[in-house]
Amino acid sequence: MYCVKNIKDDLFWVGGSDRRLALFENAYPIPKGISYNSYVLLDEKTVLFDTVDRAITGQFMENVEAVLGGRNLDYIIVNHMEPDHCATLGEMVRRYPDVKIICNTKTVPIINQFYEFGVDCRAVIVKEGDTFSSGRHSFTFYMAPMVHWPEVMVTYDTTDKILFSADAFGTFGAMNGNLFADEVNFEREWLDEARRYYSNIVGKYGPSTQTLLKKIKELDIQILCPLHGPVWRDQICWYMDKYFKWSSYTPEEHAVMIAYGSIYGNTENAANILACRLAERGIRNIVMYDVSSTHPSVILSEAFRCSHLVFASATYNGGIFSSMEHLLLDMKAHNVQNRTVALMENGSWGVMAGKKMTEILSEMKNMTILDQTITIKSSVKEDQLAEIAAMANAIADTFN
CATH class of the missing domain: 3.60.15.10 (Ribonuclease Z/Hydroxyacylglutathione hydrolase-like)
Structure with missing residues (x-):
C-alpha cells in the first residue's frame, strides 16, 4: 500500500x-x-x-x-x-x-x-x-x-x-x-x-x-x-x-576529541589522564574514542566538529597501530584541515608511532601540531604526569 x-x-x-x-x-x-x-x-x-x-x-x-x-x-x-x-x-x-x-x-x-x-x-x-x-x-x-x-x-x-x-x-x-x-x-x-x-x-x-x-x-x-x-x-x-x-573546514565547536589506539590498556590510560587534566583546566565536553571499537566514520565526523584533536597510538609493526593509521589516512582522504593537534605515542621498543602520525598529519592542510609529543615506554610513570599536565596546558592555552 x-x-x-x-x-x-x-x-x-x-x-x-x-x-x-x-x-x-x-x-x-x-x-x-x-x-x-x-x-x-x-x-x-x-x-x-x-x-x-x-x-x-x-x-x-x-x-x-x-x-x-x-x-x-x-x-x-x-x-x-x-x-x-x-x-x-x-x-x-x-x-x-x-x-x-x-x-x-x-x-x-x-x-x-x-x-x-x-x-x-x-x-x-x-x-x-x-x-x-x-x-x-x-x-x-x-x-x-x-x-x-x-x-x-x-x-x-x-x-x-x-x-x-x-x-x-x-x-x-x-x-x-x-x-x-x-x-x-x-x-x-x-x-x-x-x-x-x-x-x-x-x-x-x-x-x-x-x-x-x-x-x-x-x-x-x-x-x-x-x-x-x-x-x-x-x-x-x-x-x-x-x-x-x-x-570550509571550520571547527563547529571549541572542543577536544581524543582518539586512542591501545593494545593492553596503557595507551588508553595515558589518554584518560590527559582528559582529566584537560577537565581540570576547565575544558568541557571532551570526547574520547577507542579506534579499535568505534567506526572511523564516527571519529571522522567528530574531527569535523571539534577544534582540537589528540591522537594517542601504540607502536605496532614498527609503525602506527593499524586502526589508528586507517583513521588518519581516512581523515587525510577527506581533507580534514584547520585543526590543532597533539600526539601521544607508546611502545616497549622502537617507538615510532609519533613520527609516523606526524608524517601523515603534516600532509594535511593547516594542521597545527603541538611541539611536544608524549612518549610512553610501555606504561605511564610517575615522572610523566607533569609532562601530560603540560600538554593539557598547551592545549587549553590554544582555546583563547
Missing part, C-alpha cells in the same frame, strides 16, 4: 526508508537506517524529481502511481545519478515509455553506463541557469559538480521557492512518520548523523560545496528538499550555516 506525504499544494514526497541495510555504500554503519527521497509534482506536466534505491522499489512504484492517479509521467529530473537515487530509473522508463529525462551533459554518459534504454532520444539537456516550465511552475538549474559526483545539479522551483538539492543537505537516518525537520528535534536526534553523512560522503569536496553555497545564497529558499533525510521549511539558514562550517 502506498505511503505518500504532501509537501505543498501539488508537490508530494514519494520516497521511502530502509531500516534493514547495515552499511550505506557497503561502508558506513547506519543503525538508524536511511531514507531515499523522491518527489512528484502534479502540474500541467507531471514531474518526478529523482528516483530511489532498488531496496524500496515496490514502495516507490506504489507511491508514484498513487500520486499520479492514472496520469502519465511526463518528465524525470535527474539531479544525481548515483545508484541510491537512480536504481529505479530504468523501471520508470519501462512503465512510462514516453517520459522525457531532464539532465545535463555529464549525466547522459553515466545513464548509458548503467542502462541500455537509450537516453539520448529522450534527454532534455540543461546547463547552468537554464529554465524549464511545467505549467504553473518554473525551474532554474544550477550545476553542482563534485557535490559529490561530477554530474550533480540542483533544481530551484522559482514559483514555490523550493530547492531540490540532490545529496547536499542530506543525512543518514530513516524517516519515522515525520517528514519535516521542524517536526523533530533535529539538533538532538539528527545533527550527528547529518554531520557524519556530510563528512564521510561529501566532506572531501569542501571547495565544491562552497561553490554551490555561493550560488544558492541569494535564492529565496522556503523549502529545502534533499535526497536523504528530513525536508526543511524552517530554520534553513541555521542548517546552511552548518554546511558552511563543514565545507
Whole structure:
C-alpha cells in the first residue's frame, strides 16, 4: 500500500526508508537506517524529481502511481545519478515509455553506463541557469559538480521557492512518520548523523560545496528538499550555516576529541589522564574514542566538529597501530584541515608511532601540531604526569 506525504499544494514526497541495510555504500554503519527521497509534482506536466534505491522499489512504484492517479509521467529530473537515487530509473522508463529525462551533459554518459534504454532520444539537456516550465511552475538549474559526483545539479522551483538539492543537505537516518525537520528535534536526534553523512560522503569536496553555497545564497529558499533525510521549511539558514562550517573546514565547536589506539590498556590510560587534566583546566565536553571499537566514520565526523584533536597510538609493526593509521589516512582522504593537534605515542621498543602520525598529519592542510609529543615506554610513570599536565596546558592555552 502506498505511503505518500504532501509537501505543498501539488508537490508530494514519494520516497521511502530502509531500516534493514547495515552499511550505506557497503561502508558506513547506519543503525538508524536511511531514507531515499523522491518527489512528484502534479502540474500541467507531471514531474518526478529523482528516483530511489532498488531496496524500496515496490514502495516507490506504489507511491508514484498513487500520486499520479492514472496520469502519465511526463518528465524525470535527474539531479544525481548515483545508484541510491537512480536504481529505479530504468523501471520508470519501462512503465512510462514516453517520459522525457531532464539532465545535463555529464549525466547522459553515466545513464548509458548503467542502462541500455537509450537516453539520448529522450534527454532534455540543461546547463547552468537554464529554465524549464511545467505549467504553473518554473525551474532554474544550477550545476553542482563534485557535490559529490561530477554530474550533480540542483533544481530551484522559482514559483514555490523550493530547492531540490540532490545529496547536499542530506543525512543518514530513516524517516519515522515525520517528514519535516521542524517536526523533530533535529539538533538532538539528527545533527550527528547529518554531520557524519556530510563528512564521510561529501566532506572531501569542501571547495565544491562552497561553490554551490555561493550560488544558492541569494535564492529565496522556503523549502529545502534533499535526497536523504528530513525536508526543511524552517530554520534553513541555521542548517546552511552548518554546511558552511563543514565545507570550509571550520571547527563547529571549541572542543577536544581524543582518539586512542591501545593494545593492553596503557595507551588508553595515558589518554584518560590527559582528559582529566584537560577537565581540570576547565575544558568541557571532551570526547574520547577507542579506534579499535568505534567506526572511523564516527571519529571522522567528530574531527569535523571539534577544534582540537589528540591522537594517542601504540607502536605496532614498527609503525602506527593499524586502526589508528586507517583513521588518519581516512581523515587525510577527506581533507580534514584547520585543526590543532597533539600526539601521544607508546611502545616497549622502537617507538615510532609519533613520527609516523606526524608524517601523515603534516600532509594535511593547516594542521597545527603541538611541539611536544608524549612518549610512553610501555606504561605511564610517575615522572610523566607533569609532562601530560603540560600538554593539557598547551592545549587549553590554544582555546583563547
